[in-house]
Amino acid sequence: MCRPTWILAVLSAIALLSRTAAATTQFDVIYASSIDVKFSPGVVGYTFGAISYVLLVNTGTVPIAADEITQSSFTCTGASLPGFKFIPFMAHLSSYAPIACNEAVGGVKSGRNDTLLSQLRPGEVFRNTTPVQVLALEFGVPYPPGDFAGIVLFDVAMRVGGQQVSFQTQVTVTQGVSSPSVTVTGASRVSSTATVAAQPLTWGKLKALYR
Numbered sequence: 001m002c003r004p005t006w007i008l009a010v011l012s013a014i015a016l017l018s019r020t021a022a023a024t025t026q027f028d029v030i031y032a033s034s035i036d037v038k039f040s041p042g043v044v045g046y047t048f049g050a051i052s053y054v055l056l057v058n059t060g061t062v063p064i065a066a067d068e069i070t071q072s073s074f075t076c077t078g079a080s081l082p083g084f085k086f087i088p089f090m091a092h093l094s095s096y097a098p099i100a101c102n103e104a105v106g107g108v109k110s111g112r113n114d115t116l117l118s119q120l121r122p123g124e125v126f127r128n129t130t131p132v133q134v135l136a137l138e139f140g141v142p143y144p145p146g147d148f149a150g151i152v153l154f155d156v157a158m159r160v161g162g163q164q165v166s167f168q169t170q171v172t173v174t175q176g177v178s179s180p181s182v183t184v185t186g187a188s189r190v191s192s193t194a195t196v197a198a199q200p201l202t203w204g205k206l207k208a209l210y211r
Contacts, residue, residue, distance in 0.1 A: 025068060025161035026060035027192045030104065030119040032169055034186035037139060039175045045085060045140030046182045050130045051113045052106035053088055053137035056099065056160070057124060059191065063098035064160065070094050072160045074135070080153040083142030086171075088156055093134040096127065103127060106135050113184040139182075141173065149175055163192035 031054040037046060058064050069090065076086045099105050102123055107130035108114050120126060141148055150173060157166045167190045 024060055024163075025062065025064055026058075026163055027064065027160055027165075028057040028059050028189055029158055029165045029167065029192075030055040030057060030106075030116050030187060030189045031156070031167050032113065032116065032184040032186070033167075033188040034170045034172070034184070035139075036172050036181070036183045036185050037174070038177045038179070038181045039141065039173070040177055040180040041175075043180055044143060045138065046180075047139075048113075048137040048182070049133045050107055051109045052116070052129070052135040053113075054135050054158070055104045055106035055108075055116050055119075055126075056093070056135060057104040057120075057189075058099045058101050061101060063100050066094040066097035068161045069097055069099075072158070074158045075156070076154050077157050077166070078155040084152055084154075084171075085138055085140035086152075086154045086169075087138040088158075089136055089138070091133045091136055092129075095132075096129060096134065100125075105129060107132065112182070115184045115187045119187050119189040139171065141175075147175055149173055159195060160192070162195050164195045165190045165192050 056064075072090060074088045074090050076088060079086060093105070096105055102125060104120060104124055104126045106116070106128075108117060108126075108128055109130055117126065152171050152173065154169050154171065155166065156169060157164060167188070170186075172185075
């Protein structure tokens with residue numbers, strides 16, 4: 001390869017790498033920071049089905065593709081008390097891909113979890129997936145059921161592409177009521193960070209690519 005062509009190839013590689021670094025999948029999660037759960041006698045669990053436990057917001061410079069969503073993870077990583085069921089999960093979210101830049105996706109219903117919408121920012125567009133289950137949660141008291149009433153804290157992690165978030169949800173449990181319900185009473189928002197630190201590309205590594 002002659003010298004002018006080699007220099008052109010290196011400059012092209014730098015430009016390509018710069019564009020790739022700039023066009024990344026980044027996201028925010030708007031999550032239920034506090035939930036009130038009221039159990040009637042004999043009921044031991046609930047599922048956030050048509051309504052979402054969190055909203056996924058694309059804050060990156062490229063759409064979030066379906067294959068990134070299908071390879072994602074959404075898990076509870078710890079709890080302040082043992083025995084409770086707290087299982088966040090994705091279902092059918094990839095059907096709504098691609099998720100455009102500045103778009104928030106999830107299922108919201110008035111009086112149930114519409115508090116999540118308070119965390120949207122100017123210029124962001126919300127796409128309501130109700131009644132389809134997309135970003136759901138299973139919650140249950142320890143079995144066999146007792147008379148626990150109080151607060152339990154859960155640590156949650158979510159990963160999409162090469163980015164991840166961690167956050168905490170407080171659940172207030174009341175038992176023995178005649179009208180059971182699950183209501184999101186507080187919402188917050190967290191921004192993703194890279195799961196693996198980017199490896200710097202040195203001038204020597206670039207030259208090695210074109211030898």
